[in-house]
Amino acid sequence: MEADYVIVGAGSAGCVLANRLSADPKTKVVLLEAGGRDTNPWIHIPVGYFKTMHNPALDWCYKTEPDPGLNGRSIDWPRGKVLGGSSSLNGLLYVRGQPEDYDRWAQMGNPGWSWQDVLPLFKRAECNERGADAFHGAEGPLSVSDMRIQRPICDAWVEAAQAAGYPFNPDYNGATQEGVGYFQLTTRNGRRCSAAVAYLNPVKKRPNLKIITRAMVSRVLLDGRRATGVRYTDAAGTEVSLSARREVILSGGAINSPQILMLSGIGDPEHLRGNGVTPVHALPGVGRNLQDHLQARLVFKCNEPTLNDEVRSILNQVRIALRYAISRSGPMTMAASLATGFLKTRPDVATPDIQFHVQPWSADSPGEGVHPFSAFTMSVCQLRPESRGFLELQGPDPRQPVRIVPRYLSTPTDCRTIVDGVRIARTIARHAPLSGKISEEFRPSSDLALDDDAGTLDWARNNSVSIYHPTGTCKMGSDDMAVVDSHLRVHGITGLRVADCAIMPEIVSGNTNAPAIMIGEKASDLILGL
Structure with missing residues (x-):
């Protein structure tokens, strides 16, 4: 051939x-x-x-x-x-x-890859349901849509983040990334x-x-x-x-x-x-x-139902499936997160250096099922890690996976940023209206003091996972x-x-x-x- x-x-x-x-x-x-x-x-x-x-x-x-x-x-x-x-x-x-x-x-040293060079390519690829503008395309093959699901706990997070001093941003892919808001998805009529x-x-x-x-x-x-x-x-x-x-x-x-x-x-x-x-x-x-985004996933128990409760009942699962079959809406249209934020950990940072993924459910990992209690997840990751890892062969057989050595949190800046990110997450959780919906700081526990940098870093080392961006x-x-x-x-x-x-x-x-x-x-x- x-x-x-x-x-x-x-x-x-x-x-x-x-x-x-x-x-x-x-x-x-x-x-x-x-x-x-x-x-x-x-x-x-x-x-x-x-x-x-x-x-x-x-x-x-x-x-x-x-x-x-x-x-x-x-x-x-x-x-x-x-x-x-x-x-x-x-x-x-x-x-x-x-x-x-x-x-x-x-x-x-890579001419042709500046923002001015690549923005037309993003626009060419995109079919955004909001229509075309200076930053978005509406005729490309890749469909980009707004959420077809809302949950009060995520709305409360967006409001609490604003109460904590972070601006609302309706389009993080627009004129500026900084602020809090809601994700757009690569979906078309409720399908991936x-x-x-x-x-x-x-x-x-x-x-x-x-x-x-x-x-x-x-x-x-x-x-x-x-x-x-x-x-x-x-x-x-x-x-x-x-x-x-x-x-x-x-x-x-x-x-x-x-x-x-x-x-x-x-x-x-x-x-x-x-x-x-x-x-x-x-x-x-x-x-x-080798670089990757490492996420610290904070879990907060709630005093009101979340998606954890909705999906545990067989009857509710049937209702959710029927709603999706009939209208392509509801929980089955949900992406990995609903709300997001791109924030700075300190005033001297030129652009946002952490990102939030806020989910109206909680689990140890996708594929393992939700926790057996009402809760939501606030994940925070460092956007530009300094740590560099590497891959190595384990012999000449292509079926043998390579050794993946990520070397996470191996620089002082990375350690400081994840600690600051966790602190900001916990601070947002203490602002209304979100604070009124939280019954317990589950992961990490409220026993970990907000200003305990060493304890927070150790918690992050023990609990953080990849956000899958190698x-x-x-x-x-x-x-x-x-x-x-x-x-x-x-x-x-x-x-x-x-x-x-x-x-x-x-x-x-x-x-x-x-x-x-x-x-x-x-x-x-x-x-x-x-």
């Missing part, structure tokens, strides 16, 4: 690329996905992430190494293994980040609008586009310093070679893209030899510069640790690019799905010379 372009990974960026590159009927495109089709009905119901995360049929089910920054804990890192990638499993939250994020990318739904479904019958699922790529094929194709194992267990006349594009995400590069002999030579891989091209930055492991730039240039071409290798969140030199100040879509749009323009 051969094609003009071979795209590895049908996640957020890969689906965009498959759509845009196959628009020319003379161009043959093959899209390879290690997972299966997105036929599981829970994928398409917004609240279905409770059922799809931690499901090995749809999720890679990665785990980190025990991390000193988390007092030796290992935590889950779900990643999508299905058409749509993590956009088929995620919490559906549409967040672009701050303009300053992209301006910094450009200042780090994954990258596969938005970009693949409308074009999947193009004769020049071939989508192959259950295709586990083991390596990029190289002729000297030129990528000529890939080797993969198909659903029957047969090894297949696929030639690329023009380019191979890795869109496997921040874990799988660097893994494939390393398995292909591209990376740190000493590390590759130590794992049974013959080095072909030295790029020591492959798998380094990035940076094939970073874009021109320094010695950069993996791709500003055109996303792998340094020193012709015909090979990376296009996914791995290319971020610094993590964006917010959720990563919308930026991943934008990266796919940008990559397609770069490849097509637009």
Whole structure:
């Protein structure tokens, strides 16, 4: 088999690329996905992430190494293994980040990636139900909608945050990110609008586009310093070679893209030899510069019912299902969070450095069910962590997951910011009208004093989890640790690019799905010379 372009990974960026590159009927495109089709009905119901995360049929089910920054804990890192990638499993939250994020990318030696450059791409991708304006598009493939569910506890949080001195912001993707308000979602008529739904479904019958699922790529094929194709194992267990006349594009995400590069002999030579891989091209930055958003999830018991109570009753579950079936509304349309806030931990911070996700329910993790009491969750994460981790091979077998070493909370700034974030969360909870709805500070307990920095940091190390935003492991730039240039071409290798969140030199100040879509749009323009 051969094609003009071979795209590895049908996640957020890969689906965009498959759509845009196959628009020319003379161009043959093959899209390879290690997972299966997105036929599981829970994928398409917004609240279905409770059922799809931690499901090995749809999720890679990665785990980190025990991390000193988390007092030796290992935590889950779900990643999508299905058409749509993590956009088929995620919490559906549409967040672009701050303009300053992209301006910094450009200042780090990546021309063409400033906010002025990427805003048109965000707008091109977007079909926002509020309509088009200076910051939003209304004709793109990715549907962006307002919430179809409201809950008093989240409204009370927004009011309490304003009482604590934080401004209301109706559009955190607009003129400014700072303030509190409500999330917008990647949904269409009450159903998930994954990258596969938005970009693949409308074009999947193009004769020049071939989508192959259950295709586990083991390596990029190289002729000297030129990528000529890939080797993969198909659903029957047969090894297949696929030639690329023009380019191979890795869109496997921040874990799988660097893994494939390393398995292909591209990376740190000493590390590759130590794992049974013959080095072909030295790029020591492959798998380094790993960044993620770490969230401290505070839980407050309530003196009034929350979604915890609604979903425990079988009768209520039936009512909720009927409401969704009839009107595509109610709790089954709920994203990972309803209310949000982008706030500064201190006056001298130029832009918001923490983000809140507020949920009218509480659980130890998605997929494990809600707590058996009335409660809500206030999650806070540091937007721009300084900590940098890394990935390592565990041998030459592509089926063997890489070692994930996140190195959370390994700098003084990161430690101070998570402590300040937890303190701000607890302070908001002590403002009306939210304070009148809280019966108990459950996690952390009120026994932890508000000004106990050491105790708060230890609590965060023992309880924080990933918010599932791994990035940076094939970073874009021109320094010695950069993996791709500003055109996303792998340094020193012709015909090979990376296009996914791995290319971020610094993590964006917010959720990563919308930026991943934008990266796919940008990559397609770069490849097509637009």
